[in-house]
Amino acid sequence: MEKQEYTITLYTENSIGLIGRISTIFSRRKINIESLNTSPSEVEGIHRFTILITETEEVLRKLCRQIEKQIDVLKAYYNTNDEVIWQEQALYKVPTDIVTEELYVERLLRQYGASAVVIRKDYTVFETAGHREEIDNLTQELTKYNLIEFVRGARIAIIKNSAGFHAKLKKFEEHEPSEEIIENEFLEKGESVFTM
Incomplete structure (x- = not known):
């Protein structure tokens, strides 16, 4: 395999x-x-x-x-x-002057759906989400423009053909033993429930 x-x-x-x-x-x-x-x-x-x-x-x-x-x-x-269906999230810290002066960088960030989280004089932090290849490609491009810092989040995923765990849990709870006590008729008659 x-x-x-x-x-x-x-x-x-x-x-x-x-x-x-x-x-x-x-x-x-x-x-x-x-x-x-x-x-x-x-x-x-x-x-x-x-x-x-x-x-x-x-x-x-x-x-x-x-x-x-x-x-x-x-x-x-x-x-x-x-x-x-899965995504990973990423944060990029780039010099603010690169974003404002380089038209290509602005277009690149738009192309990858990146949005500004923090804007300061010295740096801007952008966030984006996508598949690993998309995040890797953006990282590679931003490295050419003095990328200061980069961090990628863990994968989050939803199973396509699933009704969710909640439905399965409810079904399980329906089959749980009842709290109602049912008397054993053998015990009422004084007979043993164990057989040899």
Whole structure:
């Protein structure tokens, strides 16, 4: 099997030390995490991890099963890039005079949908979101114009063919044991429920 990029989505409880336990599972298997994002999910009290790795599907299947054994992990999914809608965010710090004096830089920033976050005399900070290739291309171009600083955020992704975890959680809750107590008729008659 050939290695490819996969996005792992975990739904978890918000527990202290969970990131450490999950990253230990990856390091024991010698799998590099390329990107890791955690955030609240659409369900109150449930957090969502988005992890980017490059691996084979066979390894990924075993990895997700291992992760799901963690007591705080409710569900682990993995998807190829074609199965998710994803973005990465980036911040660029460039000299303000370059932006105001170089028409090409202004056009470049517009082309990549970058918007100013902070404008000062000495520098301007822009933000943009897109796929890694787009962010890399913009970074490469801005390097030619005295790029001062650059930072990329972790991948965020939504699974295309998913009704969301909230729907699955509701379905699960419907099948939970009832709080209503049902008397065992054998016990009422004084018979043993155990058979030899």
